[in-house]
Amino acid sequence: MIPYVMCFLLFLVGLYGLITQRNLIKIAISMSIMEFSTFLFFALIGYIKGGVAPIVNPAEPDKTYVDPLPQAIVLTAIVIGLATTAMLMAVIIRLYRKYKTFDIREINNLRG
């Protein structure tokens, strides 16, 4: 149970950062933290107590293996997360060049 609670706490840390931080880079970091808590959650749901890596050996038929599907999902999701983070960082760099600041309160052209 404790790993699940820690994973949820990590998600809350990310959410807290996303809500309270005013710096664009810190917002991006908070989003990454939230992302990784989701990945951890996937790794946890695939784990079976006493399981080993799922490389099936026909010589030992009654061995316990961990569920490989969440691992495949996490690998895909990490790649997607990398793409989103890279895209976000590129936009932040461009924003900095236009506005000369990282403060989100000063970037408010659009409203209403």
Add this chain to the structure above:
Amino acid sequence: MNPLIPFFVVVPLAGAFLIMILGKFYKPFPGFFASFVLLFLAIISLYSLITTGSDLSVYKVGGWEPVNVIPIGIYMVLDGLSATLVCIISIIGFLSAFYSISYIKRYTGERYFYALFCLMIAGMNGVVLSGDIFNIFVFLEISVISSYALVAFGVEKNELEATFKYQVLGGLASFFILFAIGFIYWGTKTLNLADIKEVFKAGYDNAFYLFVQILLLCGFGLKAAIIPFHAWLPDAHSSAPSPISSMLSGVLIKAVGIYVIIRLFFNMFVISEEMAILITVLGALSMVFGVFLAIGQWDLKRLLAYHSISQMGYVVLSVGIGMMLVAQNRNPGVAALAIVGGIYHLINHAVFKSLLFLSAGAIEYRLGTRDLKMMGGLSRSMPVTSVASFIASMSISGIPPFNGFFSKLIIIIAAIQAKFYLLALLAVIVSIITLASFLKFQKYAFFGKAENRQGNTVKEVPFPMVFSMVVLSILCLVLSLLAFPGIREIMLNPIAGILTEVGKYSSNVLNF
């Protein structure tokens, strides 16, 4: 068995690749090639729509056959609903890409634009055709990441700010969806929509079930910009280049938002009354607040973007009413009527909202402004744009010969027959306010005095832009035929059948 299913994803992906490589050597290649690719997709999607009817075909990626009726590979499912959505995506995509040939000349890096455009189409087609919840997530990310880049294509202050907001909220939505997928996999040990339905039918833990549903509704509600989650939409849709606004507003929020909500809540979850009430209330809220937020806008594209929220409210409301009736197991005829109304309005909205954004783009192309107060007297100098946007405005506000009237009429009739008189009244009032707001647009942009205008010598826009607008205007008229008896039974009722006949989808997919 339809052998064309994988082409909907593979062709635009290959197109994006070729555009990047070959566009380097020959400048005008990307625009025409992208239009060609999308025209091809439009033709095969029309063919699939006609041949599908009420049956369903499944493509198993990699040829992984099910073991003991439990699917192990990724399924791609083409039925009436997804065929309709693919058709909308390809046709609007083709017209927007063709329109871009002249419009996009003001930007640098044309081939990046078309490559991203093709990637966005591939992602949306994948979402619509996928029968596997994680695969939906992957394709959704492909399409929204390319849309983040396309919104920022102008790289000016406003575009960057809009895309930053869009990305942060879109990222949040992705985490919600991913979390929900994790929970679903934890609870059911499968990712296939049909198989999940079978597991849920056998029984479920109520608290877990509600939690997952709420997570998914938040996630896809953020993508679809239903009202409490709408903050990113007006910025993103008004800052993007116009053909992209028309893709985002006309297609993307439907394909990755509304469509997935409909598919998941009808075909994956066992329909529950609480969720149906929640969805109906959210729909009514977006319908009402969207139009009130729109009425004070002076920025043309921002006004249109707020109307997108309001019109999507109609779709969600009507589907929610259908869902509620299915859950209570009363009046299957009215439930089917409500769902038909919702889907029909979704199709119509794709057509007239894209047309509105394209004509807004045409005005911006000639005048260089989006402020309604800076326009005036355009009806004489830009006759085609004027007529096209007039047709679209009448269509969105529900004036008889155009398609918007018929879908709104069906929705209102369904609401009255289901005894939701308040919702029917709200739908009528919102429609009237919409009319007022579009009369304002017509008056300031096309009639009124020309003196306020910036440029005095304004010509009609080039041929590709005119062509797209004319085709969409004709579609606005032609689609009203779908409402008539005889055609409605063939085109729209199979879709309602897929959604109302609970359990048919999953048994069909599993036994395919």
